Amino acid sequence: KSVPGTRNQFTVQVVTTGQSKVFDCANGTVFDQQACVCVNDMDYTMRPTVPPMRRTTRISVDPLVPTTRPLCRPSFALDFNSKPIADSSNMQVYVRNEGVESVVDAGQFNKQAQLNIPMFSWLGHKMTVKFRFFEWDGGDREQTLFANCQHSIAGRRGMGSIEVMLRSATKEVVFRIKTKGSEMREIAVPYPTKSWKNVTLTYDGKYFKGKVNDREATVQVRGNIESRSEGIYIGQCPRNGPGGSKRAYVGYIDDLKFYKCVLPEVPSPELFVDRNPV
Known part of the structure; x- marks a missing residue:
């Protein structure tokens, strides 16, 4: 049966021992209580999203060159x-x-x-x-x-x-x-x-x-x-x-x-x- 409060976790109980174990459905699926299987999730708002990749640009810095320009002040x-x-x-x-x-x-x-x-x-x-x-x-x-x-x-x-x-x-x-x-x-x-x-x-x-x-x-x-x-x-x-x-x-x-x-x-x-x- 499904774990309360979740949509993609379910528990399996062993009848002979009475012990139960929690399992996770695959990404993009949810546990269907009636069918007792993980099915495709049709609610796109609930699907996990992957954050976009950010490319970082490395800028070479010459340690001998000052990073700030001197201020131009009135004489x-x-x-x-x-x-x-x-x-x-x-x-x-x-x-x-x-x-x-x-x-x-x-x-x-x-x-x-x-x-x-x-x-x-x-x-x-x-x-x-x-x-x-x-x-x-x-x-x-x-x-x-x-x-x-x-x-x-x-x-x-x-x-x-x-x-x-x-x-x-x-x-x-x-x-x-x-x-x-x-x-x-x-x-x-x-x-x-x-x-x-x-x-x-x-x-x-x-x-x-x-x-x-x-x-x-x-x-x-x-x-x-x-x-x-x-x-x-x-x-x-x-x-x-x-x-x-x-x-x-x-x-x-x-x-x-x-x-x-x-x-x-x-x-x-x-x-x-x-x-x-x-």
């Missing part, structure tokens, strides 16, 4: 929320301020004001710059947003080896780079007027990219960025000789971050690429 940052204006990163970088005011938590530049960060005369071959700006009328034809320009020396113009300039006549942001392995390269990205614009500059040792909002342009470059002894200027450059222009900016700049590394970024759908080899 200095300006959020313009403090008075006086100071580096808001953890690096406590010295910022020389000549007339820049913090207005509504943004830096106000009035064509006479500038910031100078002298620490970064050498930039290397990896960098990222991010900030946003809102321009006003009254600046020079080309205006300094971020550059390592310098005073002219021995008749040479004080051009920077890295520059982000505002070209007001054509409504473009101009990105320039000069490395030890390449000539000066320039790319220009148009910008909408009278609104906040997000700007990103990146250089990874091979490609130089400038981005304004969702529009970007890229050129091939190689080598370390040339050094400039006076560091980074924001708002205007030193005068490039008698009668020269300081390329002074009029407007607001905010949330500026400078990295000596390359931040990962999702590619933009609107990409202009200069594929000419350097």
Whole structure:
């Protein structure tokens, strides 16, 4: 007879001795009390199920290679929320301020004001710059947003080896780079007027990219960025000789971050690429 509480076990009792023994039906069968045999189980919900096999993928790990990437943190940052204006990163970088005011938590530049960060005369071959700006009328034809320009020396113009300039006549942001392995390269990205614009500059040792909002342009470059002894200027450059222009900016700049590394970024759908080899 069947064992109470089960469907696939039954007992057999020996009449002469009175002893009984429990037996199991085969997989997929149950004990039929009336027929006194194990029959096929027609109730599929009661059939035993076999868990699916899982294939494991073995990944070889090189013990000499670090498993985590180093974090890319700002080398200095300006959020313009403090008075006086100071580096808001953890690096406590010295910022020389000549007339820049913090207005509504943004830096106000009035064509006479500038910031100078002298620490970064050498930039290397990896960098990222991010900030946003809102321009006003009254600046020079080309205006300094971020550059390592310098005073002219021995008749040479004080051009920077890295520059982000505002070209007001054509409504473009101009990105320039000069490395030890390449000539000066320039790319220009148009910008909408009278609104906040997000700007990103990146250089990874091979490609130089400038981005304004969702529009970007890229050129091939190689080598370390040339050094400039006076560091980074924001708002205007030193005068490039008698009668020269300081390329002074009029407007607001905010949330500026400078990295000596390359931040990962999702590619933009609107990409202009200069594929000419350097």
